[in-house]
Amino acid sequence: MYDVAERSGVSIATVSRVYRNPDSVRAATRERVLAAARELGYVPSGNARGLASRSTGVLGLCFPDYADPDTADIEDDDAAMLYSDQIIRGMERAARRHGYALLIAASLEGGPESLVAKVAGRVDGFAVLARTVPTEELEVISRRRPVVMLAGPRADPSLDHLDHVEVANEDGQYELTRHLLHNHGLRRLAYVGVDDTSPDVEARFRGFRRACAEAGVDIGTEPALRMPMMTQAEGARAADLLCDGGTDTGTGTDGERPEAFVFANDQMAVGALQALERRGVRVPDDVAVTGFDGIPLSRLVRPTLTTVRQPMVRLGEQAAELLIGRLRGQSGEEPVSLVLPVSVARRASCGCADTEPGTFGAL
Amino acid sequence: MYDVAERSGVSIATVSRVYRNPDSVRAATRERVLAAARELGYVPSGNARGLASRSTGVLGLCFPDYADPDTADIEDDDAAMLYSDQIIRGMERAARRHGYALLIAASLEGGPESLVAKVAGRVDGFAVLARTVPTEELEVISRRRPVVMLAGPRADPSLDHLDHVEVANEDGQYELTRHLLHNHGLRRLAYVGVDDTSPDVEARFRGFRRACAEAGVDIGTEPALRMPMMTQAEGARAADLLCDGGTDTGTGTDGERPEAFVFANDQMAVGALQALERRGVRVPDDVAVTGFDGIPLSRLVRPTLTTVRQPMVRLGEQAAELLIGRLRGQSGEEPVSLVLPVSVARRASCGCADTEPGTFGAL
DNA sequence: GTGAAAGCGCTAACAG
């Protein structure tokens, strides 16, 4: 910058002005500066800028490196769009609309200084996919810049002051379950959750229970099954267990095979479809299967999977909007908490005709 | 940082050491510092750090905001994974492996200071999707930091010094065309390109020509058709034109409908499938249709689309590796140029049985 | 092992 100033015969202040506020500089001067900059190959230092102006014009996003090994190599992993990809997309778009760029990093452990801290130090504010970052670290960081939590509701009270966006897990599962109950007249439903108690999954289960309770179907207070992980492999295992009557908790089935397997996510449901096909159990004729999430894979499997679609792109957009609102000092003091609506995708695996666009109709 | 130093009774130099090189500080001191930092909610400033150490630990990526309006709202645009998404994924992963974060921004016009410049100023090096950034600007920036071009080959000689990675467009199209020629015995092939001459598309067409020439099929030196854009709508229009004998250039068909429509990308091919269905022309019985890219949609349409799959995730990974190599001062002076291999996906639209995993087999 | 001091490259008043 000093060189540019010298070469164009002005002060560094003027060079600075040319970039930050072009109109405040006489056109001729401006051209001279720009020309010098071009000749010198001048690239303004974002760091120095940020330091001096205490703001970076960058938003951050931390997400888990969620690579389910089961799906990792489908199509060289080209086709399977993960949550994080969609959130990234939404957030980048919204950020860009407001002139921000997006810094992304999957969480990674580290010494006293994790990648999160590194990201945090380079952005004006950032979003975190729930449970990606140690609570304590988040707490510390959130004292200095706006942070919004994504998807997982405020698990920890020490994080209650954070803004937060999630999807309607409970309502979605409730609607789906009602569909099974009322439209398909099913009664013996088995819910498959996960050991590791996740707020999202618990909310979904609550929706399931509520629907069952309203229909007078007793399914107990616990999922029929809790698997250690929410992967395809575990989904397949769950299906096997359920078929073999390996459980009698909360299915209301007394060992009989349930009429519907209600999975806490699509991954497991897809694994189940696979296992059922292997065993020769027909879906949906012999048993209905449902998932949750609406991942692209859910439309690729046969039968197509009935599920609850989450608006992940919107999630990312909302995160950016919220952060930018905070940065502008709008959105008062109160922490904001948004719940994005979901929609039930009725497809073949519950016995519906798959009328959904997509196979070709969408084109 | 000064506060942390004071509170823990050390100098700022020591605080700095605790974060950058923990082992150079006595354990007791270190703990004291860390505790103070926690109490104060200290978040190291990435900017100040970068300024002082002249490096950011961040890689950048500029991509076009490629939102084909035709596909934009499929499934709330949740399902359609764009190129950029895959490249982002690959690049983030590779960057992370080496301790870098990734700063992303879709290109956007601006005053003297575009978003690109902003990104450039905040990263140690970055990748650019071809034709996303004005050549001149790139030239200037690349004098200061490593830049790698993605996908589009060195269009401009002033950019010849840049590293660059692309996919085997020509070979891919060549293989696909040979398949049509030899395995399906087709002769009257029509290639559909685009007006706006793109290096990728030209390379693909060269592959097409080469295969035709080798098989003794004359198709002239120009694509049968060049559409203004590579969208579904244009693909549909192209199919109509071809069916109506609206061209007699280079099809070798003299107005008769060609036996195969070879599209320069999947988008157009998908649009064509749609148009053909409308007209009652059966694919592949009446005419074969092929695309290029291997977008997820190509597996969702019926018939599934025969195409050439590009390894976009690898592209992103390579970009990151290349940059990091440069930053480490490895990879000598010479610009590196990589060509990633592609693979032909033989699916239903060319008359092959779609044996490809994915519908269920992949699970 | 720890402190002191000199910048890193830019922005933002404040004068002129």
Add this chain to the structure above:
DNA sequence: CTGTTAGCGCTTTCAC
């Protein structure tokens, strides 16, 4: 409209 002058918060020799 343009120049002067302080820092912004950290890293980094170089002493101690």
